[in-house]
Amino acid sequence: MTDLAIPQRSGNRAAFLGNLLLFLSLALLALNLRNLLPVDTWIETLVGFDPANLSQLMARDVLMPRFVMSLLCGGALGLAGLVFQQVLRNPLAEPGTLGVFGGAKCALAIAILWAPGALALGWDVVAFGGGMIATLVVLLLASRQGFSPLSVILAGLILSLCLNALGSMLMLVHFEALSDLYNWEAGSLVQNNWRGVQELLPRLGFVLVATVLMIRPLTLLDLEAGNARSVGLSLATVRTLAIVIAVVASGFVAGTVGVIGFIGLAGPAIARHAGARRFRDRLWAGPLVSAGLLAFTDQGLVLVSGGMEIPAGAVTAVVGAPLLIWLMRTIRSSQRMPQSSGSTAARQSRDDLTVFWIVVTLAALAVAIAVALAVGRLPQGWHIALGDEFGDLTPWRLPRVTAALASGGMLAIAGMLMQRMTGNGLASPEMLGISSGAAIILLLVTFLLPPLDRITMMGLSSLGAGLVLVMVLWLSRRSGFSPEHLLLTGVALSTVLGSTLTFLLFIGDVRVLRVLNWLSGSTYSVTATDATAICLLAAVSLVLVPFLARWLAILPLGAATSTSLGLSLGRSRLILLLATAVLTGTTTLIVGPLSFVGLMAPHMARLLGVRRPIAQTYVAATIGALLMVLADWIGRTVAFPWQIPAGLIATMLGGAYFVALSFRR
Missing domain, CATH: 1.10.3470.10 (ABC transporter involved in vitamin B12 uptake, BtuC)
Structure with missing residues (x-):
């Protein structure tokens, strides 16, 4: 088993860091709004704007829903990553490393080509189905090695490579039919109205309620298996329900805005390093940091792009790669592969x-x-x-x-x-x-x-x-x-x-x-x-x-x-x-x-x-x-x-x- 070497600190630091990121993202939002409208017209725009005014229309129906969407998606991915890490006791688990996004991509490609009727249920439902199947395959493979952190990540990596290879095959053969999937894969938070927020908000609310109801059993997962069973906890049931919740959250996000990598890893990891040791502290601080981080990143892109659309998903992946390497350097290795090459006579x-x-x-x-x-x-x-x-x-x-x-x-x-x-x-x-x-x-x-x-x-x-x-x-x-x-x-x-x-x-x-x-x-x-x-x-x-x-x-x-x-x-x-x-x-x-x-x-x-x-x-x-x-x-x-x-x-x-x-x- 691996764990992160973290100094003992109060969980308040993690919450403070999340609030700081939210404040900074709000500051960037204010700068972007000021580039569109004078400050004295903001309240008028929010209360009763003129549809014929393009700047007011952009502020209310493009910039504002984009900001809210970034908060919802960041929080949901942070929650999904936190639940995955708690269930698997693996600080590197998140939707991307467990093959959820690869499964969602293949499911959407297959649905577009051969089952377009399934898309009537919504891209998020199809993405959830593909992500759930991929996650189950990863866990099935990792179960042979007792869900050790290395086996889980290795299984997720291999499956993701295979699913991405399959998706690339389909894209090469059916390039025009799957052209929309390229934009989806980039993870763009661009919104043209409030419809996406209105559809995603109640679904994520259901996920949040389900997670809150499972706070106690999820907290007990910090105990050893024998101690958890002694207090009446059904480990298999709790893990199954928690994994479903995490895949639902990440599937809804992927189906709505596309692939946004590493946010589900970054929020919980930063919160943990900031001192949120208890699960209850991380449950609040992890999604909060993820939401603030994604909103800050996206608003920063809006500010510096100069009108050119830069997908947030691609940027978070580039930023997340150094984070993953930094986290990796803080992990104590639990096992070493047998050095079969150093063989005896x-x-x-x-x-x-x-x-x-x-x-x-x-x-x-x-x-x-x-x-x-x-x-x-x-x-x-x-x-x-x-x-x-x-x-x-x-x-x-x-x-x-x-x-x-x-x-x-x-x-x-x-x-x-x-x-x-x-x-x-x-x-x-x-x-x-x-x-x-x-x-x-x-x-x-x-x-x-x-x-x-x-x-x-x-x-x-x-x-x-x-x-x-x-x-x-x-x-x-x-x-x-x-x-x-x-x-x-x-x-x-x-x-x-x-x-x-x-x-x-x-x-x-x-x-x-x-x-x-x-x-x-x-x-x-x-x-x-x-x-x-x-x-x-x-x-x-x-x-x-x-x-x-x-x-x-x-x-x-x-x-x-x-x-x-x-x-x-x-x-x-x-x-x-x-x-x-x-x-x-x-x-x-x-x-x-x-x-x-x-x-x-x-x-x-x-x-x-x-x-x-x-x-x-x-x-x-x-x-x-x-x-x-x-x-x-x-x-x-x-x-x-x-x-x-x-x-x-x-x-x-x-x-x-x-x-x-x-x-x-």
Whole structure:
């Protein structure tokens, strides 16, 4: 179990902080009103305004309902986050980290495409249904590990990535039909009248009443399970009802204004750090801080935007990422992933088994390559290309297959290097945000610089990956690279990428469609030159792996042991960092930042019983290549004539793999 190390203080400080944020947001509202109307006309505008006066109309029916909506949404998300944290005893639980928003997004997309009648019930009802299903899946997966904080957040992260991948698939195939969903995903608080407030207020009032009625049982959850049962508390019933309340609150908000991330995490966390130790204190202070924080952020955006609409959801995600990293540094790590890579001599003695699996995986890869090159779909159905037809299709299919193969192998090698370097089985370019760091650099280059050649782009992408990797490891050094710290740093960085992309989609820049397709992990635009370059880099990385054998065997044993064995930690880690950055940056440029290949392939190699560092790296690289080749072929054929990017397919396969692995454990 984890908990926050907080000094004993009075809960009044937290309430004072919430009131201060409300006062500051009111001050910003006054400044925005003054920009529209003279101060002496404010009362007239509120009591009996002239509809023909545009400034009065904007103040009363746009600015004022927007302010009230920000208070309602912020308070509701703060309440939802507080209840989630109390039930799960996890200070990092909130609607975003538990997959509620991902489930809501997919539910809305499916309803728009195939069940438009469901939208008659309201977007908030559909969003609640999707969020509830996603939350139940997360809790079901985490129950296998006793709802430990790491298992809950990991399950939520994996499910969110899978749901977002599914949502992106639907958006790419049905872009025009789902265009409204882009605006919803940005989390805009813009209002044109008081209708949204009038609809949301009674629903959130019901949530508040239900929460107040459950104050006592929720407070008793602070006790140990045995003590809570001794006073007659039904833990299962209380937790179920509380989770439903939290999902209802966040679902209503998401359905009304869209995704607003981290507000549900920020309010309760700030209140707790300000001294609200008791649940009753946090129940008042947490939503109050969240409401004030969202209102302050939104009114600040109105003040500085100069007429340009900036969605509050995207901004809160960017602001919330540093907050999550700061919170992570205050958490005492409860567990450390087994350092399976630091294996004993007995576990490294299965040479015959290793050779067997190397042969099997290489054979499977050869079959997958043959299928990807020869088998496809035509309007008439499935078709196998043979003879001259195979030769005609090879120039079109071979670059894609080669790029997918090399990218999968390089991601797997990067994942192995990171897991060995940190002794953490959760480390991978995707999970730690390294791919997202490379993607952010490429996003900035795309929008700020003229078109660049591929070699320059590869160099910039590698630079971005390297900088992010150094930052992640620096932030996690005090915890000994614990899973919680590494994982949550990656969540924060991935959130920054997602919010940046959402903002670009919101403003409607035409270049964002090309970026969206690339971020999805498509090999569609890969040329023969690109394929040759990435294939050469993959070959070089495979050749250089044996020279790293000693480092890969010793580093997982820890800094003290490595130093005692004569290993230079600084030099070895620097070289591994550079290698990981180059591998990740290059593959991100070719197939995007998505997919679980860098995490999944090393795990699968260990499950096969391959333990020696070099053999495990080669088997993982072969599995990674196999997974990406299959993902590219499936994406090319499963929705013919549309093409699903390989990165999205790989993400779905990776999510399914970890769901199965969780149930197995």
